[in-house]
Amino acid sequence: MKKIILNILLCVGFLANLFAQQTPAPKQTQAFTIEGATAHIGNGEVIENSLIMFSNGKIDFVGSANTKIARKGTIINAKGKHVYPGLIAANTSLGLGEIDAVRATRDFDEVGTYLPHIRSIIAYNAESKVVETMRPNGVLIAQVTPRGGRISGTSTVVQLDAWNWEDAAIKLDDAIHINWPSAFSRGRWWLGEDPGLKPNKNYNDQITELKDFFVNANKYLKSDKKQKNLPFEALSGVFNGKQKVFIHVNGEKSIVDAIDTFTGIGIKNLVMVKAHGADKVADVLKENNIPVVLERAHRLPSSEDEDYDLPFRTAKILTDKGILVGLGMEGDMERMSTRNLPFYAGTHAAYGLGKEKALQLITENNAKILGIDAHVGTLTVGKDATLFISAGDALDMRTNIINEAFIQGRKLSLETHQTKLWKRYANKYKK
Template identity: 45%
Template sequence: MNTRPFQLIPGYLFTVVFVGLMIQTLGVSAQPHIYPAPPQQRKIVLIHGTIHVGNGKVIPNGMIAFDRGKILAVGETVDTSGAELVDVSGMQVYPGLIAPVTNLGLVEVEAVRATRDEDEVGQIIPSVRSIVAYNTDSKVIPTLRSNGILLAHIVPEGGLIGPTSSVVQLDAWNWEDAAYSKDIGIQLYLPRLYPSSPEAETRALQQVNTIKQFFQEAAAYYHEPQHTHRNLSFEAVKGLFDRSKILFVHADLEKEIWLALDLARTFHFRMVIVGGADSWRVADELKKNEVAVILQPPHSLPLTPDDPVDLPYRTAALLQQAGVKFCIGEDGFWQQRNLPFEAGTAAAYGFTREQALEAITLRAAEILGIDSLTGSLEPGKDANIVVSRGDILDMRTSQVEMAYIQGRSINLDNKQKDLMKRYVYKYGLDMDTTHIY
């Protein structure tokens, strides 16, 4: 028998145990009625809606037919034989929106380390796959679907040359079901090239040399017919050299973007700039080198005090005028629900609302290499469809009523809606006059 006196659990250990139990309890009890939809069982035709195809074309009072997860026809009239007819009169029909850069599913509670899996240890870690860490049970995911976001590019952090990223659809039981396009690219996090001190400048230059040396060695490894020893990091970036993968370079400043362009020319990479606050300054070179941009959210401050205060709003239009391929992104994970409103703001500063819609649908799909599957409402593509009562780009009028992912009718409830209904009930409010978004 153990006769040692009872010992108190150390404070930090108690905190870990308590938080772990709370997370487990929340995971079991929250939103038990929200679960992935079954496969589409029969042909569906949406009728009498205003269809925004996603490529700039709009069909008033149009129809869209889809079966077995694929779009069959879109137009003023389509074949409705054997179909379930869904009347969407007075509503707007859109392609499913795409979040082009997010750590959704890799973070749940930012203040709790045990729920953050977005950052990996190490400087050169391209062999790490973010898709296997994606949490389909995240309570944040339904809040995105409620605003029409049906696909997301899951981007991890960590190191200089980071893990691979993948595209997921946002209605799945596990990461294998969620995977829409796996391991599409490698993340490169360039050091800030306007350092705050001589020491920081020396460190940044050393990191740049490390990046260049790695790619030089990886290129030599790629061109070797046989390898004495297998290098997992070099194996992971082989797709960059045969252009089957994309190098996503996280860079904002003009000097950083020039460095990225130098890498693209040297190694002939397919490259996308992520952030790109200064991308408008080098737009001609971006177009010449066929480098696309995932723009930082327009709802942000200018990069430097000398920039015009409305520059983040106008950057999308500046790239549009220069002929640079781009899409609009949002920060973080829970903020992604605001993605359509970011595009709506940009639409007020130099381009049309259909062009703004393209920037979060078809252009995003093209940049991520999934435009043969999604991004627009065209025959042969997946039936990723959103039906909204009001303009989906306008936070005042947008109210998503229906959504389909690969033809499956998606549950649009979420924890926030549940809380709204709870307090509408508590205070005896009229559900018919209370807007629940």
């Protein structure tokens, strides 16, 4: 009997080791000094032969390695390498789904239409095998965002090395996410309708319904609230300015309608997400000081009359207009593809934006849009020591080989199921 129990325990231990995520790194107890690397600050600035020191989870010094100053703690010789702030992925359902084909592992879309009270962070799986694959590419922070409905719920910004969602959260409930009605619709072929694209005859009614929801919520919040209404309660942060409203919208008419609708009821803390056609209404976005979180560049144009490379050039167009632009990950295979975030930025770099401004899309700009720029987004004294060292250009998949990574000064493990398989088969063919 004892032998059977022992065998069961060994099997359980083996399976736990096989399927469990890497154990999160402990709190930083010793200082680190990174010397000799090319430092990409994240705000467009570059320091050759840099010196960066951090302790107690915060950056203490950023400057030239020629500076006469005592080095602290463990010294990392990074000569010939590059150091970057941790990359930030906006608008991703990372950690809310594991295997698309298994319904029980998908927790990013709740039943219902108006769901501002649904909090994505409650469903976040810090032990996701997908989450751990982000770190070897430098993606260390993400905005975990729900999907579906007219109002999907609230997102939360997390760091990607944690025991649970409480440990992971950097900024709880940072924004409400709205799926704006489409000005066009396709016929339902299964009902015998013409499958072609045509104006959405219910478009104005859907906008009115959405607007009325917010107007009624505002009235409720100003009332004596005798009967509790959870969806309306969840919108209090929108009206007092503590929460942003991320509007997932496509088409220049829809973008303008969304801006007019929400500014008309006194809500101005807006962010346009995906925003195909934003280049055509850039002046309106600039006038209202509205940032844009673009969809991934690696996609087809949204209409037949667009240039084939417009998705690659949109970040450049909007940036030149003075609009704050970040990158998001919504779309097919978005959770798995989030690890490719730096390479999407690299595509924008190749189409006119340049390396450092492209880096800003996923560092300083995303940090500003998500409201976490006081703590992360750039290599700046006083900010969190969330950064990584790469053997080469982090925006190029050929050279983004990460040697060290830190979140709040905690030295991370870069081992994942994928790296283990890579080493296993690399050794096989060496033999």
